[in-house]
Amino acid sequence: MFRQAIKWVRANRDLLIDVSDQIWQFAELGLEEFKSSKLLIKTLSEAGFSVSSNVADMPTAFYADYGKGKPIIGILGEYDALPGLSQKATPFKEVLTEGAPGHGCGHNLLGVGSLGAVLAVKDAIDLGSVSGTIRYYGCPAEESFNAKGYMVREGLFDDVDIAMTWHPGNLNMLNLRSSLSINSVVFKFHGRTAHASTDPQNGRSALDAVELMNIGANFMREHMITDVRFHYVITHGGEVPNVVPAEAEVHYFVRAPQRYQVEELYARLINIAKGATLMTDTTMEIDFLSGMYNTMYTKVVADVISNSMKKVGSPRFNKADMTFANELKKSIPKNSLEEYYKFIPPDMMEFGKAILSQTLNKSIIPPMGKGKVDLGSTDVADISWNVPLGEFGTACEILGSPGHSWQNTATSGMSIGHKGMLTAAKILAVSTLEFMQNPNLVENARKEHNIAHKDKPYKTPFPDGLKPPFRRLKK
Ligand SMILES: [Zn+2]
Structure with a gap:
């Protein structure tokens, strides 16, 4: 059955690559x-699939179901790009459309x-191999x-048993690393x-109020726990020096390992x-843009995915991929790898060194980062x-x-990204089938989750009635 799912992805690679591209x-x-979600x-x-579109007050949010009954396994997909990262699928910097966004985080692949x-x-359900x-x-x-x-607040995850996702990397x-909880807030001052x-x-x-704030x-900063991160940009500071600015605003991110912090x-x-x-x-008003929790992974789900990764194997890069990668490598700052591998725990250094010699990761790395916190959100x-x-x-x-870079836009639009994406599709499919075949795994995951959250109930991080921040979109 697992083979069949892997075969399905292989047989339909052209369709998937076409949609991704x-x-x-x-x-x-x-x-x-709009076009991507459509x-x-x-x-x-x-x-x-039966599709519910335009959900949770967002025209480009949706979900789509196939099959019936339990378990319900949810797979998360993303598809937004980043400003200013337009780039051709070439191993050197070459803008595709001047000033346009690009997929520098690979969400087309995601x-x-x-x-x-x-x-x-779906194919496995049709064949009668699994139900759910x-x-x-x-x-x-x-x-x-x-x-x-917002999708959580809308109750769209209330009936899901297991959720899985991946990220191009x-x-x-x-x-296994957690992420930082965050609030993203604009302080607007009026004078x-x-x-x-x-x-x-x-x-x-x-x-003046912005500067004093x-x-x-x-x-x-002196009186905070060391793991806190906060940063700001002044998004409006006035027009000209000879007019006292009546309006100014500053945008803050406040991040910490735990939501209560x-x-x-x-x-x-x-x-x-x-x-x-x-x-x-002066006076001040707050525009609360977003709040998020820290990530808490469930071990039962992690183990299932980890086994699937071993079953599926890593992407197989060929000579052309290597040539592209080696050319692209010339634009990467020399010490960026060393910096990156500071994050590898000492007991994993053996693998770290092996990886350092690669340009493209061709092996499966054992799960890492338990108890550690990734500094993003x-x-x-x-x-x-x-x-x-x-x-x-x-x-x-x-x-x-580097993350969010033209280099990543480039690989997200060619064979290297495609291969990573197809591998991810197989891993997610195999993991889903595992859960659908073994109800006790689903139950164990739920139990583990319930224990971990017994004293930590989730309360939406949004103030009452908050709407998605369309108001901040750049026109
Ligand atoms: Zn991303």
């Missing part, structure tokens, strides 16, 4: 993935690898905010305009912002607090390639 060309930003929906409905998995599982429901979750805007958190590896030279006494500078926040820091940051208004005689986390979840990566990029 189209999404790569569309390269649509978060919440604007193409995925079309492919799923043509295969007989969406279609997951698509391949659910289609292969396979569900594809079309999750928009991963790069921008917690879209999945430079290693074939199951991830009064005046001529900055002739009657400054009449002005109240919103920019940032000073306060930077002093707060983010909430605590965020409350302190609000006080700092209030303090800035007192000092400058992901909205997969919010699902992991509600459903037993596992995640892995396959080699779709060259080793040492």
Whole structure:
């Protein structure tokens, strides 16, 4: 049965590559993935999936079901691109469309690898090898905010037994690292305009408030746990020096390993912002853009995926792939690999060294990172607090390639990315079939999840009534 699913992906590789390449060309930003989501929906409905589109207040969010009854296995797909990363599928920098977005995080592969998995599982259901429901979750805007958190809030994950996802990366590896919880918030200050030279006494500078808030926040850094990260950009600071800015705003990310820590820091940051208004005689409003949890993986799911990875094997890169990769490697900063492998635990150094000698990861790396925290944030986390979840990566990029880069846009649009994607589709399909065949695995995963979350109930990180931040989209 596992062989059949792997065979299905192999036999349908042209279809999957075609859909992936189209999404790569569309390269649509978060919440604007109209063509990308339409193409995925079309492919799923043509295969007989029943689709619910335009869910959770987002036109590009959807889910699609096939089969019936329990267990319900959910596979997550993403398809948003990143601004300014347009690039041809060449091993040297060559913009495809000037100033346009590009798939520098490989989400075209992510969406279609997951698509391949659910289609292969559908085939197994049709053949009568397994029973249950396979569900594809079309999750928009991963790069921008917690879209999945809105889907969770809408109850779209209430009936799912297991959720699985993957991410294009430079290693074939199951991830056990958690991620940082985060709040993304814009503080908008309002003051009064005046001529900055002739009657400054009449002005109240919103920019002063932003600057004083940032000073306060930077002093707060001394009195926080060391794992906290926060950073800001001034998104509006006025127009010209001779007009006292009446409007100014600053966008903050507050990150910490645990949700309660983010909430605590965020409350302190609000006080700092209030303090800035007192000092400058201005007013302030908060535009809460997004909040996310930290990821909590379920071991039972991780083990199933890990076994599937061994069954499926790693992507098979050929000579042409290697030539492309070696050419691309010339643009990678020399020490980027060494920096990257600082993250390898000492007991894994043996593997680390073996990997260092590769340009493309051709082996399966044992699961790594248990008890460690990745310093990024992901909205997969919010699902992991509600459903037993596992995640892995396959080699779709060259080793040492920076995240969110033109190099990754390039490999996401050619054979290296395609091979990583097809491998991921097989791994997800095989894992799903394993769960569908063994109800006790599903039950064990649920039990483990319930124990882990017994004293940690999930409460949406969004303030009441919060809507997806269409208001912040760049026109
Ligand atoms: Zn990504």
